[in-house]
Amino acid sequence: MKNLLIRWPVLVGCVMAIVAFAVFVPPLVGNSNDGRDEPGLVEDLRVGKDGDRTRIVLQFSEATTEKEFQFRWFTLPEPARVVVDFKDITFKNSPNLVKLPPDGLAKGMRAGRFRPGTVRMVLDQTKAGRVNVFAIPPRGGQGPRLVIDLVELKKGQKPTNVPPPEDVVDEGKAPAVSPRRIEDEPAPVVPPVVTRDVGTGPRDRVVVVLDAGHGGVDPGACSKIAKLCEKGLTLEMVKLVRERLRSDKIEVILTRDSDVFIPLPERPRIAQRAGADLFVSLHADIHPTKRDVKGATVYMVSEKASDREAARLASAENDRDVMAGVALANESKEVQNILISLVQRDTLNSSTYLARSVLKELGNFTEVRKHDVLYAGFRVLKSPDVPSILVEMGYLSNPAEERKLGDAGYRKQLADTIAKGIRNYVQNHVHY
Ligand SMILES: [Zn+2]
Structure with missing residues (x-):
């Protein structure tokens, strides 16, 4: 299999520098000084507006052959998006x-590993319109180009509708083998499956599932100053917490241990398949307008949010699959079923004890936004059992808080704190 094409600078610094690097450098972005001959490198990305047309051009490196330059695209409605899937390519920037042109038809772009x-690559449109995506073969010493055209609708025209291929519709399931234009794709990520007797007699170990929020094409929240992104921070934190929790008595499973995208509904499913005793999802947020909002918070699921900030946060977190260009199928039916089983009181009671235990430790160590456990409709927390x-x-x-979370020493202490809260809950409330 081909390398990830990430050019790792030579690090001669200490371990701290390596940790900082892992958190701060966005993956899939090539070394900006070099890379002329790298196949599959997007050297330049231009967006221009000409009348009623907004054109996005991806200029690939000269070394790019047909093999790297394979793509497929589709559109998604509400909100209107264009999604282009490539094989392993790299973006220079x-x-x-x-x-983006302020009056154009594109209002956001992002790219990252999907699986x-x-x-x-996901493109947010300001409104639905005509969409065309096409390739221009290499010529005159230039590599191939990919062009995405967004054109304003004329009277009587309908927006372009290119439905997603079947294998990407039902998120959370393993993708079908060999889609038309992307051949010999490596096997999909197989979520960790643990076979154990759930609920039959005494068990030898407690299973904790730690979920690093976001990942891959979904960077999560990114800070303005240090460009610290949630997906790198949460990944480092689950690994630190795992180190501190793992023992003869506690088995720790991560929903992801690399920079990969996992759809929201798949995360609780991993916990259910593992027969987990508890599930902890780690995040770090940004407030869109108020820089003075601060403090750690512990949430549980509920249809009614504790306060406006809790409701805002849950809806921001729940939108992540939309950001990642996932087509939702049969979602409402599934959510309904889960809500019915949510009345299972035991699970909610246990969640309360777990939340209080972690919040208590956090309150002893750092600033918390509220001294109570808060509630909101987070989709990732909707495991019935x-x-x-x-x-x-x-x-x-x-x-x-950005400064604190950017500090490796603080992150280690924070991991100690979260691990302690989880361990106290396990000792007092999990019978095994
Ligand atoms: Zn988040």
């Missing part, structure tokens, strides 16, 4: 940093 062997909480570790939009 991150698409979300490209300036092994697939890099996804696994006590589940979501920990917002702080606000990356608050300068002081």
